Amino acid sequence: EVQLLESGGGLVQPGGSLRLSCAASGFSFSYYAMSWVRQAPGKGLEWVSTITGSGGSTYYADSVKGRFTISGDISKSTVYLQMNSLRAEDTAVYYCAKDRYNWNDGDYFDYWGQGTLVTVSS
Amino acid sequence: EIVMTQSPATLSVSPGERATLSCRASQSISSNLAWYQQKPGQAPRLLIYGASTRATGIPARFSGSGSGTEFTLTISSLQSEDFAVYYCQPYNNWPPLTFGPGTKVDFK
Numbered sequence: 443e444v445q446l447l448e449s450g451g452g453l454v455q456p457g458g459s460l461r462l463s464c465a466a467s468g469f470s471f472s473y474y475a476m477s478w479v480r481q482a483p484g485k486g487l488e489w490v491s492t493i494t495g496s497g498g499s500t501y502y503a504d505s506v507k508g509r510f511t512i513s514g515d516i517s518k519s520t521v522y523l524q525m526n527s528l529r530a531e532d533t534a535v536y537y538c539a540k541d542r543y544n545w546n547d548g549d550y551f552d553y554w555g556q557g558t559l560v561t562v563s564s
Numbered sequence: 565e566i567v568m569t570q571s572p573a574t575l576s577v578s579p580g581e582r583a584t585l586s587c588r589a590s591q592s593i594s595s596n597l598a599w600y601q602q603k604p605g606q607a608p609r610l611l612i613y614g615a616s617t618r619a620t621g622i623p624a625r626f627s628g629s630g631s632g633t634e635f636t637l638t639i640s641s642l643q644s645e646d647f648a649v650y651y652c653q654p655y656n657n658w659p660p661l662t663f664g665p666g667t668k669v670d671f672k
Contacts, residue, residue, distance in 0.1 A: 479608075486651065486663055486664075486665050486666050487600075487608065487653075489661040489662065492661070501659075501661075503660060503661075537608070546656055547655075547658045548656055548661040549655055549656075550613050550653060551598075551600075552610050552619065553610075554607040554608055555607060556606075557607055
């Protein structure tokens with residue numbers, strides 16, 4: 443059974459940093475890309491970032507490029523999202539999602555974690 | 565950039581009725597379209613990929629159709645657990661990777 447368990451969310455001041463983690467199990471972690479998708483309160487879904495299975499390639503939405511960094515640890519089957527220079531508009535539930543393939547110029551997501559809330563406020 | 569629109573924004577349906585949701589792409593995406601269901605307080609769940617293939621464990625009352633720029637998600641006989649927000653998502657078309665704005669299916 444595929445499981446994705448996010449952690450690391452919380453309240454942070456504007457300009458601050460936070461690192462999210464997503465521990466994966468139930469599939470061969472290195473074979474698939476992993477992504478982060480966020481959802482601001484009462485809003486729709488927004489893709490944030492993807493890392494390929496090997497960790498060799500990363501992709502970012504323009505809204506977070508230069509501020510967020512995605513990384514992965516194959517030995518721990520865990521993907522991370524380091525978020526720096528946080529803004530109020532980054533407030534959202536952040537979902538970890540498993541890509542169906544290994545990027546493929548943008549994938550769909552066959553499994554999702556339960557999400558972790560990030561609140562950026564003073 | 566491919567822009568997705570979904571209609572209607574809200575669909576009011578009674579249990580047992582048929583629900584038809586539409587998703588339109590600003591340019592052709594072939595059959596590279598996925599549909600997700602999201603219930604309040606829950607993560608999205610993959611329903612359909614390849615425009616018409618049901619994901620594992622998805623009931624047969626959910627069906628998808630379309631190709632190119634026009635797509636439809638049909639729920640043949642709405643059950644109480646189907647009241648949710650439905651999102652479409654094109655793929656294999658990065659950059660960027662986007663979602664439609666969603667259609668909320670609620671009680672009539």
